[in-house]
Amino acid sequence: MKAVHFGAGNIGRGFIGELLYKSGYSTTFVDVNAEIIEALNDEKEYTVHYAGSDEKLKVTRVRGIDSSKDSAAVTEAVQEADLVTTAVGPNVLPLIATAIAEGLKGRTGQEPLTIIACENMIGGSTLLKEEVSKLTEEEVLEKADFPDSAVDRIVPIQHNEKLLDVSVEPYFEWIVEEGDIRGGKPPVEGITYVDHLEPYIERKLFSVNTGHAATAYKGARKGYETIREAMDDETIVRHVRSTLKETGDVLVERYGFDRYDHEKYIDKIIERFKNPDLSDFVTRVGRGPIRKLGIEDRLVRPARAHLEIVGREPEYLVDTIIAALSYENPEDEEAVKLKALREERGPVGALKEITGLDDSEPLIQAVAKRI
Numbered sequence: 001m002k003a004v005h006f007g008a009g010n011i012g013r014g015f016i017g018e019l020l021y022k023s024g025y026s027t028t029f030v031d032v033n034a035e036i037i038e039a040l041n042d043e044k045e046y047t048v049h050y051a052g053s054d055e056k057l058k059v060t061r062v063r064g065i066d067s068s069k070d071s072a073a074v075t076e077a078v079q080e081a082d083l084v085t086t087a088v089g090p091n092v093l094p095l096i097a098t099a100i101a102e103g104l105k106g107r108t109g110q111e112p113l114t115i116i117a118c119e120n121m122i123g124g125s126t127l128l129k130e131e132v133s134k135l136t137e138e139e140v141l142e143k144a145d146f147p148d149s150a151v152d153r154i155v156p157i158q159h160n161e162k163l164l165d166v167s168v169e170p171y172f173e174w175i176v177e178e179g180d181i182r183g184g185k186p187p188v189e190g191i192t193y194v195d196h197l198e199p200y201i202e203r204k205l206f207s208v209n210t211g212h213a214a215t216a217y218k219g220a221r222k223g224y225e226t227i228r229e230a231m232d233d234e235t236i237v238r239h240v241r242s243t244l245k246e247t248g249d250v251l252v253e254r255y256g257f258d259r260y261d262h263e264k265y266i267d268k269i270i271e272r273f274k275n276p277d278l279s280d281f282v283t284r285v286g287r288g289p290i291r292k293l294g295i296e297d298r299l300v301r302p303a304r305a306h307l308e309i310v311g312r313e314p315e316y317l318v319d320t321i322i323a324a325l326s327y328e329n330p331e332d333e334e335a336v337k338l339k340a341l342r343e344e345r346g347p348v349g350a351l352k353e354i355t356g357l358d359d360s361e362p363l364i365q366a367v368a369k370r371i
């Protein structure tokens with residue numbers, strides 16, 4: 001079985017690539033990072049290390065294509081693939097649509113291809129499908145299914161002796177919406193198929209990622225560099241827990257999750273953030289603050305849902321949004337843009353610009369009042 005995976009980064013190698021290998025696939029990684037692609041083709045293997053234990057797994061049957069240099073090879077790989085996955089980041093999905101459209105055009109007589117975007121966002125595969133649909137006719141689009149998915153495993157930026165090796169937390173979750181995948185469910189060990197993804201992606205994004213963002217942005221304000229330093233500060237842990245209580249109230253109310261089970265889920269997440277065997281930086285977790293402040297993302301969406309469903313202002317989510325608005329990192333393009341926007345229009349003006357919301361929106365009023 002042949003898989004093509006776009007994005008040979010931390011999640012690509014440390015999670016999706018690992019499960020594809022375990023399930024018997026040969027994986028072609030497509031990336032624009034020439035160094036990583038060269039290393040994949042030279043070494044043809046890498047090792048996944050499981051943080052906190054001596055356990056490791058050698059991943060083989062891998063190769064790489066540099067899509068900035070060899071688009072024909074990418075087209076051919078997609079033409080022949082049994083499965084396509086991505087972990088490139090939400091903002092990059094539109095940039096890989098051409099490669100997918102070109103690959104689909106050349107497919108003849110095969111089963112419909114399953115294409116799964118593994119990004120931290122609601123509707124990642126659906127967005128990719130929309131981008132591909134802008135570039136091709138309906139009959140070409142018909143050659144693929146794009147089931148949405150939710151992925152969870154903390155994979156920090158890597159500092160290993162060998163470039164391709166990855167240290168990951170042992171925990172993982174990969175949930176895919178079964179829908180009507182015409183080519184049959186890809187036989188990937190570790191995927192959980194569900195009828196409707198929405199409760200699962202919202203539970204993951206508004207618990208793991210909201211809590212992570214709260215840790216990073218509150219931590220940055222106190223001058224901490226790592227997630228572990230932030231989690232050593234009890235006031236931050238209390239803030240994260242209170243923020244997740246607010247998102248939890250929304251999730252339990254909206255999707256009927258069992259409250260006790262959800263509290264256990266939150267406890268587990270906080271333990272994962274405290275993991276002493278993972279070294280994760282506030283700059284990675286806080287990266288892309290404009291994306292994270294987006295109307296459908298981990299801060300604003302649950303805060304608005306809280307106002308609507310619970311009927312009260314979400315004090316801790318509002319505080320987290322304010323911390324995100326003040327985030328600074330001169331090496332993060334979005335953080336630089338955010339700073340300029342904040343200096344020009346003030347924090348509330350910046351939030352309105354990013355979300356498209358206006359003064360009549362209760363969340364904007366709550367943020368303005370708190371500031």
Ligand SMILES: NC(=O)c1ccc[n+]([C@@H]2O[C@H](COP(=O)([O-])OP(=O)(O)OC[C@H]3O[C@@H](n4cnc5c(N)ncnc54)[C@H](O)[C@@H]3O)[C@@H](O)[C@H]2O)c1
Binds near residue numbers: 007010067087156
């Ligand atoms: N790291 C985590 O803990 C984690 C966990 C769950 C989900 N995710 C999600 O997975 C996605 C990837 O995150 P990551 O942490 O692996 O990031 P990363 O930066 O390590 O990897 C992204 C890779 O995409 C590549 N890329 C950029 N532009 C490209 C293009 N045009 N074509 C092909 N490849 C391109 C980059 O060179 C990089 O190797 C994001 O959506 C992230 O939210 C990350």
Ligand SMILES: O=P(O)(O)OC[C@@H](O)[C@@H](O)[C@H](O)[C@H](O)CO
Binds near residue numbers: 153
């Ligand atoms: O990848 P981002 O930028 O959307 O979010 C940063 C982290 O919260 C994220 O990568 C988590 O580590 C991951 O989502 C855990 O499953």
